[in-house]
Amino acid sequence: MSTAAPSPPEKLTKKMLTADHPTWCPGCGDFAVLAAFYKVLEKLQIPHEKIVTIAGIGCSSRFPYFVNSHGLHYIHGRALPLATGISLSRPDVHVFAFGGDGDGFSIGGNHLDHCARKNVNLTYVIMDNSVYGLTKMQTSPTSPIGYKSKTDPTGAIDQPVNPMRKLVASGASFVARTHASQVKHMMEMFERAIKHPGFSVVEVLSECVIFYPGAFDNSIPRKGGEFEVIDERKWDETSEDESRHDVTDFSAAMRLSEEASPGKFGTYYEVDRPSKNVLEQKWIDDSKAKLGGASDKEVLQARFNQMK
Amino acid sequence: MTTASAPSPSDASTRSSSDKLKDAVIRLAGNSQDGIQTVGGFLARLAGRTAQEVMTYMTIPSTISGGPSIFQVHIGSGEVLSPGDDADFLVAFYQHSYKDHISSLRDGGVCIYDTDEVEPDLTDRRFTFIGIPITTTTIEALGGSARDRGKNMFVLGLLTSIFDLSREKLTAIIDRQFGKKNESVLRNAMLAFDAGYSYPISESLGRDYGIAPGTMEGDHRIATDGNQMMTCGLLAAGVRYGAGYPITPWSPIMESLRSELPKYGGLFVQGEDELAAVSIALGMAYSGHLAVTGSSGPGLSLKMEALSYAVMAELPLIVINVQRGGPSTGLPTSVEQSDLLQAIYGSHGDAPRVVLAPQDVEDCFYIALEAGRIARKYSVPVIILSDQAISSRIEAFAEPNLDEFMVEAELDIAPRDESFKPYPLDGLTRHAPPGTPLTGGIYPVVTGLEHDEWGHPTANPELHQKMTARRRNKLIALAEEIAEPEIYGDAEGDSLLVGWGSTYGPIREAVDRMRSNGEKVGAMQIRHLNPLPNGLDKSFARFSRVAVIEINGSGLYGCGQLATLLRARYCDPRIQSVTKTDGLAFKIREIVAGVENLKNNA
Numbered sequence: 001m002s003t004a005a006p007s008p009p010e011k012l013t014k015k016m017l018t019a020d021h022p023t024w025c026p027g028c029g030d031f032a033v034l035a036a037f038y039k040v041l042e043k044l045q046i047p048h049e050k051i052v053t054i055a056g057i058g059c060s061s062r063f064p065y066f067v068n069s070h071g072l073h074y075i076h077g078r079a080l081p082l083a084t085g086i087s088l089s090r091p092d093v094h095v096f097a098f099g100g101d102g103d104g105f106s107i108g109g110n111h112l113d114h115c116a117r118k119n120v121n122l123t124y125v126i127m128d129n130s131v132y133g134l135t136k137m138q139t140s141p142t143s144p145i146g147y148k149s150k151t152d153p154t155g156a157i158d159q160p161v162n163p164m165r166k167l168v169a170s171g172a173s174f175v176a177r178t179h180a181s182q183v184k185h186m187m188e189m190f191e192r193a194i195k196h197p198g199f200s201v202v203e204v205l206s207e208c209v210i211f212y213p214g215a216f217d218n219s220i221p222r223k224g225g226e227f228e229v230i231d232e233r234k235w236d237e238t239s240e241d242e243s244r245h246d247v248t249d250f251s252a253a254m255r256l257s258e259e260a261s262p263g264k265f266g267t268y269y270e271v272d273r274p275s276k277n278v279l280e281q282k283w284i285d286d287s288k289a290k291l292g293g294a295s296d297k298e299v300l301q302a303r304f305n306q307m308k
Numbered sequence: 309m310t311t312a313s314a315p316s317p318s319d320a321s322t323r324s325s326s327d328k329l330k331d332a333v334i335r336l337a338g339n340s341q342d343g344i345q346t347v348g349g350f351l352a353r354l355a356g357r358t359a360q361e362v363m364t365y366m367t368i369p370s371t372i373s374g375g376p377s378i379f380q381v382h383i384g385s386g387e388v389l390s391p392g393d394d395a396d397f398l399v400a401f402y403q404h405s406y407k408d409h410i411s412s413l414r415d416g417g418v419c420i421y422d423t424d425e426v427e428p429d430l431t432d433r434r435f436t437f438i439g440i441p442i443t444t445t446t447i448e449a450l451g452g453s454a455r456d457r458g459k460n461m462f463v464l465g466l467l468t469s470i471f472d473l474s475r476e477k478l479t480a481i482i483d484r485q486f487g488k489k490n491e492s493v494l495r496n497a498m499l500a501f502d503a504g505y506s507y508p509i510s511e512s513l514g515r516d517y518g519i520a521p522g523t524m525e526g527d528h529r530i531a532t533d534g535n536q537m538m539t540c541g542l543l544a545a546g547v548r549y550g551a552g553y554p555i556t557p558w559s560p561i562m563e564s565l566r567s568e569l570p571k572y573g574g575l576f577v578q579g580e581d582e583l584a585a586v587s588i589a590l591g592m593a594y595s596g597h598l599a600v601t602g603s604s605g606p607g608l609s610l611k612m613e614a615l616s617y618a619v620m621a622e623l624p625l626i627v628i629n630v631q632r633g634g635p636s637t638g639l640p641t642s643v644e645q646s647d648l649l650q651a652i653y654g655s656h657g658d659a660p661r662v663v664l665a666p667q668d669v670e671d672c673f674y675i676a677l678e679a680g681r682i683a684r685k686y687s688v689p690v691i692i693l694s695d696q697a698i699s700s701r702i703e704a705f706a707e708p709n710l711d712e713f714m715v716e717a718e719l720d721i722a723p724r725d726e727s728f729k730p731y732p733l734d735g736l737t738r739h740a741p742p743g744t745p746l747t748g749g750i751y752p753v754v755t756g757l758e759h760d761e762w763g764h765p766t767a768n769p770e771l772h773q774k775m776t777a778r779r780r781n782k783l784i785a786l787a788e789e790i791a792e793p794e795i796y797g798d799a800e801g802d803s804l805l806v807g808w809g810s811t812y813g814p815i816r817e818a819v820d821r822m823r824s825n826g827e828k829v830g831a832m833q834i835r836h837l838n839p840l841p842n843g844l845d846k847s848f849a850r851f852s853r854v855a856v857i858e859i860n861g862s863g864l865y866g867c868g869q870l871a872t873l874l875r876a877r878y879c880d881p882r883i884q885s886v887t888k889t890d891g892l893a894f895k896i897r898e899i900v901a902g903v904e905n906l907k908n909n910a
Contacts, residue, residue, distance in 0.1 A: 016749065019751075049721075049746070050742070068749075070742040070743075070751050070752070071753040072621075072754040073756060074590075075587075081551075084584075085589060085592040085593075088549075088588075089575065093742040284575065287571045296572050296714070297711075300540060300544060300714070304708075307353070308356060308357060
């Protein structure tokens with residue numbers, strides 16, 4: 001064997017991705033999300049150094065400490081713009097943002113809308129537990145009316161955010177919903193999200209066993225609930241296919257988001273729309289082409305010449 | 309701007325007896341849609357091409373369209389340091405222009421007015437009045453179809469004739485500006501220009517106002533404003549990525565970067581708000597690039613939480629703040645230097661970061677280079693405090709030598725071995741950006757939580773103490789390498805005038821004026837505001853008084869913002885304040901009077 005031959009890249013394993021032991025409470029739904037994330041990365045074999053995990057503030061936003069990869073733990077609500085900066089300036093890496101319902105739908109709600117609208121190429125996982133856990137039981141933007149918290153002792157009165165409706169309406173090009181108690185489904189959604197070119201977002205119902213136990217029992221079969229998966233259109237030209245969900249149909253996705261709790265799980269919306277990354281790169285390429293290989297210094301010198 | 313030691317006051321009484329003028333201050337007063345800024349820009353560019361010095365000053369209404377606007381040009385054959393206290397010439401387009409600006413004309417000055425619009429008080433013997441039907445003459449020149457457009461070019465032609473400027477060079481500048489649009493625009497511009505140029509005005513003037521040829525050295529001179537020069541400085545510093553949100557008067561920098569960066573293979577992103585903008589820029593910085601964000605006062609306030617993060621996480625970032633009048637929405641199109649303490653102390657926690665200020669348009673280029681150097685070396689946010697005056701005024705100066713100053717943009721994702729630590733207690737932070745293989749197999753987390761050397765969160769009391777000191781000590785180390793600012797004028801004596809930012813020129817002219825009156829006066833302009841250079845006290849000790857000149861409020865305890873810092877640093881009661889908050893740049897006589905006042909109250 002020639003000594004010049006490059007050594008084959010080391011196979012990415014769950015063990016390599018495991019970092020600090022999570023500080024989450026025993027029984028927290030987020031453990032399953034972390035485990036599913038490891039497994040999907042293992043399956044997809046993304047080069048270790050190209051994995052970047054980003055989060056804001058919250059229980060679930062501790063995620064980057066628990067993944068042994070390049071990672072950054074940012075400020076409350078702003079993980080998405082930070083992840084945008086990485087995605088746009090480093091198209092060679094894979095950007096994963098994690099957070100909770102407070103981080104994503106409340107303090108960071110505006111950024112979520114705009115990141116979706118711009119279709120920035122990254123994957124965002126929202127672990128929704130419908131309560132502020134890190135600060136110990138205040139009402140969250142997805143807490144249902146009547147939920148008793150320390151900030152709503154007589155029960156929440158504000159209408160909660162409907163995550164699927166918000167995400168589809170804001171222009172996200174891949175929107176899915178899954179459940180931390182359904183590991184196989186969760187992995188399937190993560191894999192599709194990661195493979196999607198553009199902004200992909202997955203909402204995971206992830207129970208807070210301390211401050212909101214039983215929040216999602218109506219979607220856990222062993223607790224008497226129903227976990228109903230979206231029957232996606234297969235385009236098999238059968239008559240029953242007509243009634244299945246077309247993931248490219250915006251109106252159908254909006255209708256699906258209006259279903260009463262617990263609603264359906266799966267891919268609500270998935271369209272191919274040029275990402276901001278692609279559109280910006282086109283502008284860069286066009287600009288460079290017009291300059292015919294001029295160096296940076298020559299380009300700046302030309303600008304000075306215009307000031308003479 | 310070159311440094312000349314000989315005083316060259318613009319005061320008319322001290323002009324040399326030769327028949328050519330050394331300098332002239334021309335104020336054009338009209339409405340913002342009249343294109344008087346264009347005329348000012350042409351004159352400034354001409355000065356650059358004829359080895360003359362120029363400084364301009366303009367006001368823009370903060371309304372969307374229309375409203376009174378002025379452009380003042382101070383053009384001279386020697387060094388020009390300020391836009392000039394009083395105008396030698398006023399060109400009044402409208403009655404309101406005349407009424408509002410006749411007081412800015414010096415005694416003996418010339419008021420040229422449009423007889424179609426203005427009825428001046430001709431009994432006012434202080435001034436020479438010359439009425440010209442600017443509107444109708446322009447319409448006639450353009451064949452009656454252009455309404456009142458082209459008046460600006462008519463006036464430019466008129467001024468070219470009055471001041472004996474180079475018609476040939478101006479025509480070339482006009483040609484380049486308008487030739488890009490279409491032929492008819494250029495033709496109309498030249499018709500109006502020639503009508504003004506050939507207008508018989510010399511008899512009415514009674515004397516020759518020709519300006520002497522320029523004496524500034526060097527063939528390679530450019531003329532532009534501070535925002536454009538800041539943009540060029542960032543590009544030369546190797547900035548290839550950035551993000552911002554529109555706000556006056558910062559927007560022109562982000563607009564230029566948005567258009568320019570793709571040519572360099574980079575990208576500037578418009579964020580949905582200021583918080584997104586600074587966060588996107590920090591994402592770019594974390595990715596291994598030298599990145600920039602910017603804003604004006606209100607926007608800088610919104611970025612404060614993220615800047616505190618950048619200090620804690622030790623990410624390099626250039627942050628531009630083009631200051632305007634505050635607080636709150638304040639005076640969006642006026643000058644003020646009231647964001648200094650916000651820039652240094654505005655974030656929560658002990659969050660030391662670097663603050664710099666350019667002293668004129670040319671210096672915007674070099675201060676951006678310095679910001680890039682410091683941000684890279686110390687992995688720290690660097691705030692540049694420009695201001696509305698520097699951002700919008702046009703100056704002519706020697707073109708920077710790019711062979712010397714161009715910095716290559718680089719991305720270092722070479723593998724790091726197991727000894728890598730993002731936050732070493734015994735060294736400076738060198739982050740491993742995403743994409744960097746960590747051969748030891750352990751990847752770093754960049755964090756806003758207090759952390760150990762590897763980035764792991766910790767609330768260990770000893771570590772918080774050590775890490776806080778580490779973040780502070782790198783600025784203390786930086787202070788060691790900053791040269792003490794030079795002193796202009798006398799190195800010892802009565803008063804040392806200390807300034808920062810755009811007051812540089814007016815302070816120097818004030819020193820010239822006071823020295824010509826026999827006083828022993830010096831000036832020091834501070835470009836590094838946090839950390840301050842070491843050893844300022846040695847210079848202060850050589851003067852009876854240190855007068856800190858700033859465009860901000862005198863505070864609850866009688867000190868402006870820099871004066872407050874200098875007093876805290878040196879506990880020296882000789883440090884005193886000359887401040888004002890009228891939204892206008894300092895006039896020379898205001899500085900002289902302010903220092904005089906300190907003397908009298910001593």
